[in-house]
Amino acid sequence: MSSSNVIIMIVVFIIVVIVTIVIVRSRAKKAQREREARNSAPSAPRDPFAADQNTGGDPAQIKAGDLLEFGNEKYFVRGTLRISEGGYDWAEHFFQSDDSATRLWLTVEHDPDLQVSRWRDRPDLDIEPTSKSITIDGTDYSLVEHGTASYRSEGTTGLNEKGGLDYVDYESPDGKLLAFERFDHGRWEVSTGEPVPVGSFTIYSSS
Numbered sequence: 025m026s027s028s029n030v031i032i033m034i035v036v037f038i039i040v041v042i043v044t045i046v047i048v049r050s051r052a053k054k055a056q057r058e059r060e061a062r063n064s065a066p067s068a069p070r071d072p073f074a075a076d077q078n079t080g081g082d083p084a085q086i087k088a089g090d091l092l093e094f095g096n097e098k099y100f101v102r103g104t105l106r107i108s109e110g111g112y113d114w115a116e117h118f119f120q121s122d123d124s125a126t127r128l129w130l131t132v133e134h135d136p137d138l139q140v141s142r143w144r145d146r147p148d149l150d151i152e153p154t155s156k157s158i159t160i161d162g163t164d165y166s167l168v169e170h171g172t173a174s175y176r177s178e179g180t181t182g183l184n185e186k187g188g189l190d191y192v193d194y195e196s197p198d199g200k201l202l203a204f205e206r207f208d209h210g211r212w213e214v215s216t217g218e219p220v221p222v223g224s225f226t227i228y229s230s231s
Contacts, residue, residue, distance in 0.1 A: 081227030083132045083140050086117050088179025089230030092130070094142075099128065103179035107189070109171055118181055130220070141201055143217035152212050153192035153204040160216065165194035165202040175207075183207055 086092075090101045099119040107114050114133035120126065131141040149160065156167045170192040177183050187208045194202035201217040 080223055080225055081229065083130075083138065083222060083227065084115075084134075085229070086115070086130070086132060086227060087230070088117075091228040091230070092117075092119060093226040093228065094224075101179070103177065103181035105181060105183070106176040106178065107173050108175075109173035118179075129215070131217075138222055140220045140222055141217050142220045143201070143203065143215040146214045146216055149214040151214060153194075158194060158202065160202065163196050163198075163200055165196050165200070168193045168195045 080093075086101060086104070088101050088103050092099045092101060101117050101119045103118045105116040105118075107116065114131060117130045117132070119128055119130070127145045129143045129145075131139075131143065133139050151158065153167075153170070158165045170190075172188065172190050174188050175183070175186065177185050177187075189208070190206040192204040196202075199219060201219070203215045203217065204212045205215070206212050
């Protein structure tokens with residue numbers, strides 16, 4: 025092979041390498057511009073109270089020691105019950121303010137979407153869930169479900185580390201809630217409650 029042919033082949037090789045480098049760099053810059061454009065694009069308006077918008081923290085991660093803020097009201101979570109029934113799990117978080125002896129609690133469950141309910145103990149109600157409808161404070165409640173489950177206690181709940189509970193749930197036509205719970209074959213405890221929109225309260229994690 026003559027020296028002129030060798031030179032031509034070398035020149036062609038160099039040109040091919042240069043063209044390849046230019047193409048690769050051009051594609052890399054284009055991909056980078058596309059990523060920057062996606063990152064800088066304004067996000068679509070979202071409902072702040074939608075189930076997937078947990079702007080105030082994740083209710084599914086609440087635990088003893090966390091601080092819950094409902095508007096101007098602040099409460100520390102003192103204890104939690106992790107409850108299970110036939111593969112279905114939910115949590116009850118007990119809390120109270122410094123100036124009140126009334127026990128409040130928050131139920132967090134997926135049924136199938138995330139649902140949160142706020143409850144207040146009603147020791148003034150000496151009744152049992154023996155009928156399909158109950159009237160309290162002028163509100164009519166109808167039986168929704170009942171069952172038996174097991175629980176695991178965390179923090180301060182006043183219950184054993186593990187145990188069982190019976191429950192009976194009622195609901196009014198306008199969404200108000202009534203619950204009966206009996207822990208470890210004890211007496212029935214009565215609570216009234218209402219649903220709480222996810223994102224309407226703030227969770228400050230103790231960690």
